[in-house]
Every structure is written in C-alpha cells, then in structure tokens.
Amino acid sequence: MEQFVPRQKLWLEHGGKLVMSDYRLRLLQLIAETGSLAQAANAMGLSYRRAWGKVKELEANLGMQLVQSEVGGAGGGHTALSPEARELVAAYGRFLERMTAALNQAYAEELGTLASAPAERAPR
C-alpha cells in the first residue's frame, strides 16, 4: 500500500455560528494586503456587495469590528483591518500552522508506519 495523505479542515464557531475558516481568513488577509475591500473581493471572485456583506456578517457573529474604512483622500478610499482583526488573523494563522505540524506528526507516528507495513511484509 502506498502512503495515505492526511487531511484536515479547521474552523471556529461562536454561539453556534461559523466565525473563522480558510475562506474568511483569506478575505481578511486580502483586505489587509490590498488595503481595499474592492480588490479583496475581486481576488476572491466576489462582488463588492457580497464581500461587504460577508465582513458585516462576520463582525456581527464575532461581536467585533473587523474593518476600518477611510473615505476619500488622495487615491480614494482605503479599508484596513482593525487592531483586533489583525490580532485575530495573526493568532488564527499561528493556530493553523501548529495544527498542520500536529497533523503531520500524528499521521507519521500513528498511521505512517502502518501504511508502509504491508509493503515491508510483502514477499521478495
């Protein structure tokens, strides 16, 4: 038998509602990177209205302000993550990194040897 590939999906719930996931993290990261909700929406293939709705829904479910918008000025409006959102994105990123490491280690130690065992036992 060849090796298996371990897979995991992680998310956070709050009050029974989904408040963080790969998708939501990506949206927040893109807002932080581009400084623009319009560009973040575009990069995810979402309309501006839909991306805005996602952010507002997430803010309501988290009970936390996620974005700070500045209208106008040179070059038009700018959207930045709030300090709490930056902290959440960074912490969730560290959480994901640790869980990826844990996945690989638990797989290697519990299942990796099993997956390779039949080949080792095969007649030569």
Add this chain to the structure above:
Amino acid sequence: MEQFVPRQKLWLEHGGKLVMSDYRLRLLQLIAETGSLAQAANAMGLSYRRAWGKVKELEANLGMQLVQSEVGGAGGGHTALSPEARELVAAYGRFLERMTAALNQAYAEELGTLASAPAERAPR
C-alpha cells in the same frame, strides 16, 4: 467576547480518493462491535446493500481486505474485520485522539487568550 469553539474535520486520502473519515470509521467500528454487517448497516440507517457497497468501495480504494465473512454455522453468518482493518481502525482512533488533544492545546495557547482579552480590557 465569549470563547470560540475550535472545530476540526479529519480524513485520509489515497490516490486522490477518500479512504478514511468519521463515517467510514464508524461503519468499521460497528462491524467489529456487532460482528454483523446487517446490524452495522442498521445502526447507521443504511440498507445492507449500501453498507456492503461502502465496504467494497473502501477495500478497492485502500487496496486492502477489510472484512472477513463466515457464512452459516450456529446463529447464521458472521462478519469480522480483517487483521489489517483492525490495525487501521485502532491506529486511526489513536490519530484522532492525538489530533483532538492538539486542537485543544493549539486553540488554548494561540486563540484562547485572545478570545478572553476583550472582556479583560472592558471597563469596570
């Protein structure tokens, strides 16, 4: 903000196909516990035919024999897990336990303090 609840879904793929999941583990565990594919199917709300199809599909995707059937005898037929399947079920169970522990630890250390921070910072 109240605490978040970290959630995790785990599975194994092999050759791009799903070969282990909570659902598949439960089916194999029920076969082992009841010694009967019919009882295992019933407990999962599956028809016997569908449960049998699931087992055969899983065997094909894993390249491993999972069940051993003995027809007839006192009390009728009996279905048991193969030695390899018992080993896989046990190893996957240990893998899940470790990942649950890892989830709780990574959450507590990376996100648990963040989630409780706003309340600590709230005015008294």
